[in-house]
Amino acid sequence: MPFTTHAMAFDRFGAADVLAPREVELPDPGPGQVRIAVRTAAVNPLDCKIRSGAMQELFPLPLPHVPGLEAAGVVESVGPEAGELAVGDEVFGWTLTGSYAGHALAEAGGLARRPHQLGWAEAAAVPTAAGTALRCFRLLALKPGETLLVHAAAGGVGTLALQLAAARGIRVIGTASEPNHAYVRELGAVPVAYGEGLAERVRAVAPQGVDAALDGAGRGGAIEASIELTGGTERVVTMTHPAEAARHGVRFAESEASPDPAGALAEASALHMADGLRLPVHRLYPLAEAAYAMRESEAGHVRGKLVLVVR
Structure with missing residues (x-):
């Protein structure tokens, strides 16, 4: 049967x-x-x-x-x-x-x-968020000491990306709506509001520049601002839609397989055990x-x- x-x-x-x-x-x-x-x-x-x-x-x-x-x-x-x-x-x-x-x-x-x-609910929430965040880090070739811009920082992937990046010694700026700014700050990132003037607000908190950008928003000019702030398309990755990625000439994260799925789970678990990953x-x-x-x-x-x- x-x-x-x-x-x-x-x-x-x-x-x-x-x-x-x-x-x-x-x-x-x-x-x-x-x-x-x-x-x-x-x-x-x-x-x-x-x-x-x-x-x-x-x-x-x-x-x-x-x-x-x-x-x-x-x-x-x-x-x-x-x-x-x-x-x-x-x-x-x-x-x-x-x-x-x-x-x-x-x-x-x-x-x-x-x-x-x-917990059971938290465990189900880890794999894709952690795997996507770490896959994007690999695509962006992030190194300790660099500055990463994360759009939709309060979302599932954004939440883990902020913490995993900070644990790797990467400075993070996270775009989010105003009610989520305190939350983004608690996760170790500098919050910045969406909307018109985004690039200028990011420059105000990162006068030294932005090295790479991870887009999970797909709206509000996030990709365009990321390209402007990083100086090109090479170190910009979007998770929103393949058509948007193609239109802007940036990479689409979901088209890349995770090279080490078990490693992503292990890194997230270790961070949770050590620092209480949120x-x-x-x-x-x-x-x-x-x-x-x-x-x-x-x-x-x-x-x-x-x-x-x-x-």
């Missing part, structure tokens, strides 16, 4: 209401894979873009499709050559199959054991309300991450 699990899936592209409950089949874990019973799954802006069809050219996928890139849960079945993971291990990381589900398959190398100090969860939703979570993600102004509670 094939293994089946409950999930939220879509069988056509469109708005959030295309999501519907569905029973899906999962194969047994193959070599190097495990099946996890999902406890929590994070909602990412990329999930919404994939669901809308906006990413079909870059990420073609068959329908129906279960969204979700990351999860925290308990190992329930282990395939051959899956390393040291065993049934019953509490883990977090990236999934091969959609994480908006009761169960998901994952590569053992893309998971880490969950530190007991890290991993704010903006709101929890039950799995059945995944469409509501996606709508909130698409509306923007989310501080930290939105997380689905599966069990």
Whole structure:
């Protein structure tokens, strides 16, 4: 009998209401894979873009499709050559199959054991944010002592990028709405407001210049200001949309695979254990309300991450 699990899936592209409950089949874990019973799954802006069809050219996928890139849960079945993971291990990381589900398959190398100090909701919020931030650092060739400009600094990726950069000895300036400035400052960055005059405000707090920029906003002239402040397109990376990246001649972060997913989880976990890495969860939703979570993600102004509670 094939293994089946409950999930939220879509069988056509469109708005959030295309999501519907569905029973899906999962194969047994193959070599190097495990099946996890999902406890929590994070909602990412990329999930919404994939669901809308906006990413079909870059990420073609068959329908129906279960969204979700990351999860925290308990190992329930282990395939051959899956390393040291065993049934019953509490883990977090990236999934091969959609994480908006009761169960998901994952590569053992893309998971880490969950530190007991890290809650289930926070664990689900770590992988994509940490992996994307560190992938962008690699693309930007950041070095200690440099100054990094982060747009959408209060978002999920921004929150981890500020802390991971500061831990590496990089000075960070974070753009955010005024109500989030105290939060950005607490994360070790210098806050700057969005909007007209952005470049001038950044120069006022960084007269020595900006070495690189990471864009998670995709609005308000963030990419244009980044190119102006860094002196070109070479050290500007955007996470917003491949078309925007192409239009401005900068790199799109999601088109690059993470070179060391386990390393990203380990670095985030180590920072959490040493300094209490802040991993704010903006709101929890039950799995059945995944469409509501996606709508909130698409509306923007989310501080930290939105997380689905599966069990």
